[in-house]
Amino acid sequence: MTGAMRIDAASHPRRGFHVRRRRVGDRVFLLFGTAIHPLDGLALAVWDLCDGRTAVGEIVLRCAALNPALDVAAVAQRVVEVLSGFEAHGLTWRDFTGAGAPPAPAPAWGAVLQLFHEHADRDWREGVPQEEQARIVARFVRILYEFDASARGHALEPADEQAFRERMLACARERPADFAAAVRDLCALRYWKYRRDEYKIVIVTERSVYSGDLDHRR
Amino acid sequence: MGAETGAQPGWPEIEAETGLGADALRAGLEGRPHLAAWVAGSLVEGLGTPNSDVDVFVLVPGHEGGATRVNDDYRVDVRFAAARRVDYELWSLDTVDAMAAKFAALPLEDPESNVCDALSEHEVLFMTRLHLSLPLAPRETAEETVRALRSRFDRDRLVAYLVENRRHYVDDAFDDAVGFCLAGDFASAALRARDTAEFAVDLLLHDRGLLNVRHKYRRAIFDRARASWPDLGPAYERYWALSSGIPATAAGQQDFVARSLDFVERIVTHVQDRRAAS
Numbered sequence: 001m002t003g004a005m006r007i008d009a010a011s012h013p014r015r016g017f018h019v020r021r022r023r024v025g026d027r028v029f030l031l032f033g034t035a036i037h038p039l040d041g042l043a044l045a046v047w048d049l050c051d052g053r054t055a056v057g058e059i060v061l062r063c064a065a066l067n068p069a070l071d072v073a074a075v076a077q078r079v080v081e082v083l084s085g086f087e088a089h090g091l092t093w094r095d096f097t098g099a100g101a102p103p104a105p106a107p108a109w110g111a112v113l114q115l116f117h118e119h120a121d122r123d124w125r126e127g128v129p130q131e132e133q134a135r136i137v138a139r140f141v142r143i144l145y146e147f148d149a150s151a152r153g154h155a156l157e158p159a160d161e162q163a164f165r166e167r168m169l170a171c172a173r174e175r176p177a178d179f180a181a182a183v184r185d186l187c188a189l190r191y192w193k194y195r196r197d198e199y200k201i202v203i204v205t206e207r208s209v210y211s212g213d214l215d216h217r218r
Numbered sequence: 219m220g221a222e223t224g225a226q227p228g229w230p231e232i233e234a235e236t237g238l239g240a241d242a243l244r245a246g247l248e249g250r251p252h253l254a255a256w257v258a259g260s261l262v263e264g265l266g267t268p269n270s271d272v273d274v275f276v277l278v279p280g281h282e283g284g285a286t287r288v289n290d291d292y293r294v295d296v297r298f299a300a301a302r303r304v305d306y307e308l309w310s311l312d313t314v315d316a317m318a319a320k321f322a323a324l325p326l327e328d329p330e331s332n333v334c335d336a337l338s339e340h341e342v343l344f345m346t347r348l349h350l351s352l353p354l355a356p357r358e359t360a361e362e363t364v365r366a367l368r369s370r371f372d373r374d375r376l377v378a379y380l381v382e383n384r385r386h387y388v389d390d391a392f393d394d395a396v397g398f399c400l401a402g403d404f405a406s407a408a409l410r411a412r413d414t415a416e417f418a419v420d421l422l423l424h425d426r427g428l429l430n431v432r433h434k435y436r437r438a439i440f441d442r443a444r445a446s447w448p449d450l451g452p453a454y455e456r457y458w459a460l461s462s463g464i465p466a467t468a469a470g471q472q473d474f475v476a477r478s479l480d481f482v483e484r485i486v487t488h489v490q491d492r493r494a495a496s
Contacts, residue, residue: 017475017476017479017480018396018399018479020389020392020483020486021483021486021487022389022486022490023487023490023491023494024329025329025494026494032396033393033396095472096399096400096402096404096472097402097404097468097469097472152451154451154452157452159452159453159456159484160451160452160455162452162456162480163452163453163455163456163459164455166456166459166460166477167455167456167458167459169459170459170462170463173463173465174462174463
């Protein structure tokens with residue numbers, strides 16, 4: 001899988017749901033239809049990190065940490081080659097409906113953020129660039145997940161977080177009237193606010209006040 | 219050996235539940251030559267309902283005598299006692315010997331071979347229920363006799379077969395779901411993706427050593443498994459979130475397919491990596 005093309009370091013590659021990752025003995029392959037693509041250790045690490053949330057730059061850093069014998073520039077070059085190969089072979093995210101984009105996050109979260117905003121009568125999105133709005137929603141949901149996992153005694157874990165998100169979205173879809181109450185009950189939520197000047201999100205519950213950077217990896 | 223996880227019913231519980239104890243069930247064997255018998259099925263596994271029948275497996279020297287139903291591998295003699303249906307499943311020694319030989323020859327974990335459905339559903343059920351059973355006859359030596367019979371169908375090997383077989387089911391259903399997407403039929407893709415997720419849960423549970431993962435007992439079996447292995451909690455919750463409905467639009471159905479197949483991939487990767495590590 002070679003042949004590098006231009007890859008944006010800030011992009012978040014996402015593996016295609018239509019691709020199977022299978023192990024046979026010590027070897028791992030990607031399968032799509034009748035095509036079989038063997039993966040070496042680095043390509044496997046890249047594939048596993050193509051979750052749609054991890055930026056290429058971070059993929060490089062994580063792969064470099066796994067390959068301390070290589071310098072970062074060499075790892076970066078290999079990562080770009082591997083990602084280019086995924087792209088060229090149609091292994092990254094594909095929209096089969098022809099609508100053009102991956103499914104957007106459910107609008108339910110935006111509405112809930114409005115409902116629990118410190119100033120519920122003022123649009124929380126006002127003056128906030130769209131990309132920053134998306135980060136606020138993502139961080140808000142992540143914090144709720146942390147409350148939920150803590151209440152259930154679960155360790156923070158990607159699969160658990162995914163299950164939480166799906167459970168909440170299923171609730172929003174099927175019982176929209178209960179969704180706000182379900183969110184509130186996760187942590188006895190009172191209200192939240194965004195301190196744009198400090199790039200912080202603050203969540204006030206009946207029992208505690210959470211304050212944290214919008215992007216905890218910043 | 220009854221329930222695989224959780225409380226394990228014994229004879230006192232079976233008798234309290236059904237009104238039928240070991241002696242009453244042995245009475246149904248009178249007049250029929252037999253080498254061994256064991257009681258199996260949902261009641262023995264703690265999965266029964268008031269409507270559950272009692273399944274008695276009987277190893278017979280040959281097929282003499284009448285039966286209510288005749289299948290390729292075995293015959294069933296249906297009786298009624300204490301307002302319960304009791305199925306005496308009669309398996310001949312020749313059939314069981316042939317099955318043991320076939321089982322021993324399965325080319326498991328051989329990348330050049332495909333064992334998908336190498337055993338019939340009846341054969342798998344026979345082996346599963348043999349392991350998850352209460353020995354019944356001969357009265358004095360039932361335990362040893364059934365233990366000897368179980369050793370001919372090694373449990374670890376049976377689990378390995380079930381895991382490998384289910385992985386084939388997962389892969390076939392996965393390819394179907396993607397094929398429906400390629401054809402633009404997202405409703406069929408979503409339905410097949412749901413099947414794929416079910417097969418993946420079967421795989422996950424078999425990988426933990428469970429023999430019986432039948433769908434009709436999904437709730438109880440997955441509940442118990444989660445209680446025994448707390449690390450299954452996220453998969454459990456994600457499974458129920460996925461089971462809650464297929465959207466009506468093509469974009470929603472594709473999203474459902476994507477979420478289902480992601481769930482499947484996480485399970486398969488987990489199982490394959492776990493087995494490779496062991």
